[in-house]
Amino acid sequence: MPRNPEQNEQMKEERRAAILDNALRLFAAKGLAATRIAEIAKAAGMSQGLLYHYYRSKEEVFTALIGNAFTIMNGAAAALEALPISAAEKIRRAVNELFTGLERSEHTGTYHLLIAAASASEGIPAEARAIITRESRVPYEIMARIVKEGQVQGTVRSGDPEQLALLFWTTIKGLAIHRAANRRTFRLPDPDIILRMFLKE
Amino acid sequence: MPRNPEQNEQMKEERRAAILDNALRLFAAKGLAATRIAEIAKAAGMSQGLLYHYYRSKEEVFTALIGNAFTIMNGAAAALEALPISAAEKIRRAVNELFTGLERSEHTGTYHLLIAAASASEGIPAEARAIITRESRVPYEIMARIVKEGQVQGTVRSGDPEQLALLFWTTIKGLAIHRAANRRTFRLPDPDIILRMFLKE
DNA sequence: GTCTATATCCAGATAGAC
DNA sequence: GTCTATCTGGATATAGAC
Structure with a gap:
């Protein structure tokens, strides 16, 4: 039974998505060099040969993921900034959304780790x-x-904005790393503890 | 000219130190899987064969480094705790010493990254x-x-001590990671910005 | 102890049948 | 498009001379 072009296109996209989803998990867990292309293919439910039909090399898969990661992360940051809410509220939302992503191991959290x-x-x-x-x-x-x-x-603490922003993101990165290392026992801190680093009481 | 046993022993130790020093740098920069044993040997100024005279495998070198890292880090933490100074002063010293180690890429900073x-x-x-x-x-x-x-x-902010401690170390980890990624442009934040996360003003 | 040379293995990438 | 089989390179680890 022949497939029409739309179905072909859709199948192709699903294959690519399967590769990227599994590669994201594996690269984040083990790094580029330690992740075997055979593992990615197996996790994605296809032969190794077929993976090379979609991507020319392991590096190309990796690079595609890095691109996706920033598309999502930077898109989310831009959307947050554009919201019609106060700056303090934006910071609260950012912390809550990042925490949720980390806690549930959603793609966003895994992207941060990657x-x-x-x-x-x-x-x-x-x-x-x-x-x-x-x-x-x-x-x-x-x-x-x-x-x-x-x-x-007047709602955010004083101090160089760039240093405070650096501290915000390095704290998130640190938590992402820590969570990866302690999947079992990890409990996120109370968001308020982080928030009061930045917001006036 | 024959060497006496003490000289032999000393030379052996120097060789081991050369291997570990260079492996630390390389593992921290590229990870276990991406670091070539040939690179380590070359950086340490010896043949690949000789490295295997001192360590049985790349993994053994890596494991030795992980052990050293904790010996140093945990030793420093224990020494800090034992100092006859106030808790607030201990936290100040910890931040200053960790920052110094990160800034100067001293062993301690590299260990944290590793x-x-x-x-x-x-x-x-x-x-x-x-x-x-x-x-x-x-x-x-x-x-x-x-x-x-x-x-x-009465000098440290309220909040679950374990969560505050978690936040302290994840922030340090985040900075170590960030610094590694931005060696050129990296400027550490003002220690006070971190300190006021923990200390009452 | 130290080197050079090499055996062995394993992973990335390709070829070719279906 | 998808698979199996295979080529090829490179990296770990070993052997053996000095």
């Missing part, structure tokens, strides 16, 4: 490195603007 | 994993006790 591990590591593909260099500032810049706005509104 | 990356990663040797599981709580427990002490003394 980025944290990848950005610290040499020996990732040059193209992936370029994406990281280009895109990784965005969340910092957005958070710095939100902090500045909040300081004007 | 541990952060290794503990989040599956596929590290079972023995290394066991050391991490056993030892990694120590700094958290020590910091939790210091926080509790400071709360009694």
Whole structure:
């Protein structure tokens, strides 16, 4: 039974999604070098040969994931900034949403881990490195603007906005790393403890 | 010219130290899987064959480093706790010393990065994993006790001591990761910004 | 103790049948 | 599009000379 072009296209997309979903999990857990392409293919339910029909190399899969990670993370940050709510409320939402993502191991949380591990590591593909260099500032810049706005509104603590933004994201990264290392016993801290780092009481 | 046993022993130790020093740098930068044993040997100024005279495998070098990392980190934490100074002062010193180590890329800073990356990663040797599981709580427990002490003394913010300790270390980890990813442009935040997360103003 | 040379293995990538 | 089988390179670890 012949498939029409739309069905073909859809199947192709599903295959690609299966590869990326499983590769995300594996790369985040073990890193690029330790993840075997055979594992990705098996987890995605296809032969190794077929994976190479969709991606030319392991590095290409990795680079695609890094691109996706920033599309999602930076898109979420931009959407947050655009919301018609106060700066303090934006920071509250950011913490809550990031915590939810981490807690439930949603894609977003896994992306944060992937980025944290990848950005610290040499020996990732040059193209992936370029994406990281280009895109990784965005969340910092957005958070710095939100902090500045909040300081004007009188709801956010004083201090260099860029340093506060750096501290915000490194804390999130640290939690993502810690959670990965302690999946079983991990309990997120009370969001308020983090919030009062940034908000006036 | 024959060497006496003491000289032999000393040379052996120097060789081991050369291997470990260079392996630390490389493992922290690229991870276990991506680091080539040939690289380590070359960086340590010896042939690949000779490295195997000192360590049976790459994993054994890695595991030795993980052990050293905790010996140093946990030793420093215990020494800090034992100092005859106030809890608030202990926290100040901890931040300052950790920042100095990170800033200057001293061994201690590199160890923190190694541990952060290794503990989040599956596929590290079972023995290394066991050391991490056993030892990694120590700094958290020590910091939790210091926080509790400071709360009694009235100098540390209220809040669950264990959560505050978790936040302390994840923030340090996050900074270590961030620094590794941004060696060029990295500027540590003002220590006071971190300190006021924990200390009453 | 130290080196060079090499055996062995394993993973990434390709070829070709269906 | 999908599979199985295979080529090929490179990395770990070993052997053996000095």
